[in-house]
Amino acid sequence: xxxxxxxARSGLSVATIKYYLREGLxxxxxxxxxxxxxxxxxxxxxxxxxxxxxxxxNLRLDTVRSVxxxxxxxxxxxxxxxxxxxxxxxxxxxxxSDASLARVDGLLxxxxxxxxxxxxxxxxLAHALDTVAELGDEVDDELLDTYGDAMARVATVxxxxxxxxxxxxxxxxxxxxxxxxxxxxxTVRRIAQENAARAARGESI
Amino acid sequence: xxxxxxxARSGLSVATIKYYLREGLxxxxxxxxxxxxxxxxxxxxxxxxxxxxxxxxNLRLDTVRSVxxxxxxxxxxxxxxxxxxxxxxxxxxxxxSDASLARVDGLLxxxxxxxxxxxxxxxxLAHALDTVAELGDEVDDELLDTYGDAMARVATVxxxxxxxxxxxxxxxxxxxxxxxxxxxxxTVRRIAQENAARAARGESI
Numbered sequence: 182x183x184x185x186x187x188x189a190r191s192g193l194s195v196a197t198i199k200y201y202l203r204e205g206l207x208x209x210x211x212x213x214x215x216x217x218x219x220x221x222x223x224x225x226x227x228x229x230x231x232x233x234x235x236x237x238x239n240l241r242l243d244t245v246r247s248v249x250x251x252x253x254x255x256x257x258x259x260x261x262x263x264x265x266x267x268x269x270x271x272x273x274x275x276x277x278s279d280a281s282l283a284r285v286d287g288l289l290x291x292x293x294x295x296x297x298x299x300x301x302x303x304x305x306l307a308h309a310l311d312t313v314a315e316l317g318d319e320v321d322d323e324l325l326d327t328y329g330d331a332m333a334r335v336a337t338v339x340x341x342x343x344x345x346x347x348x349x350x351x352x353x354x355x356x357x358x359x360x361x362x363x364x365x366x367x368t369v370r371r372i373a374q375e376n377a378a379r380a381a382r383g384e385s386i
Numbered sequence: 387x388x389x390x391x392x393x394a395r396s397g398l399s400v401a402t403i404k405y406y407l408r409e410g411l412x413x414x415x416x417x418x419x420x421x422x423x424x425x426x427x428x429x430x431x432x433x434x435x436x437x438x439x440x441x442x443x444n445l446r447l448d449t450v451r452s453v454x455x456x457x458x459x460x461x462x463x464x465x466x467x468x469x470x471x472x473x474x475x476x477x478x479x480x481x482x483s484d485a486s487l488a489r490v491d492g493l494l495x496x497x498x499x500x501x502x503x504x505x506x507x508x509x510x511l512a513h514a515l516d517t518v519a520e521l522g523d524e525v526d527d528e529l530l531d532t533y534g535d536a537m538a539r540v541a542t543v544x545x546x547x548x549x550x551x552x553x554x555x556x557x558x559x560x561x562x563x564x565x566x567x568x569x570x571x572x573t574v575r576r577i578a579q580e581n582a583a584r585a586a587r588g589e590s591i
Binding site for chain 2 (some may be wrong): 192225226229230232233237257258259262263266270288289292294295296297300302305306309310312313315316317318320323324325327328329330331332333334335336337338339340341342343345354355357358359361362363364365366367368369370371372373374375376377378379380381382
């Protein structure tokens, strides 16, 4: 396809696409003759990923670049997912408490989950538990395991949607899924909470 | 307790607490003699809620005021939760598609969930589904029902933690739980995704 169709299919202006090309966020198309360039589905997908990262996740352009470099350099799509997660999560400003780190390790042990080296999930989760405790609430192990169990089911169904034979595409979809499906999941949680609250009081509506 | 202890227990400065008192975000204490004022646990809890809404959820002060008014005016804590959710969710900028609204209605029907009038969850969820579709992915009913099932379990355990005999406290905790536990749940989801991705490829780490 030519530039005009790429713009139409991606929902972005030609000027924006040219900017992403100059910035190296979008790979070059195939030169046809002296003046024309042909693009393909991989360009549409990449532009959709950039839109998801900028418009929906509100990331700065240097973070977007870093996420995309991670996808391109990863040797497998699970590695690409881990790399994207690492780049999406800011480093906690304060170190988490040992008690909360131990709680996270307990969850990982009970579920048989492992973490890649260089990731920040352990510290991020422990820090989130610290914040809850500091504000006078507490996440006990029952609730943490409920989250673990619920998210294990969710992740299994989410992962089954990806085509593992196309490394880059699976990585792109997995990163989009992490970000774009968060609002879906959280809204479903709020609906579920309101219904659980009413059910606990025996209210019908 | 006196102001100094309230500051210590809430983690806020005296100046900040006095500002919240002037702004009506914090209810007055009990006057003791001409110059002293006594505060109690309800003040500590309210200040923690304000911190959760401002520092963790990054809400503007007028949104915080609106959430707190909703908690105070609600006749039951499930109503307070619904009211807080409504005030926390910005109105979608564009109207969701009929197709996505029908998808949401299907989920509600299959689960037997109802929505209070005046809420925005139906439109918010439909809008999130539209965004995913616009960016070339799709949330099919299997995935939507997986989210519904997972969040129903999560909400049941979350709700069982609340003491329904104290309306205002249950409402405060429920609102804090909605906001503060979101980062916990989403980090657990990312850990689960990385492990599911590796499991799908038969990788050990």
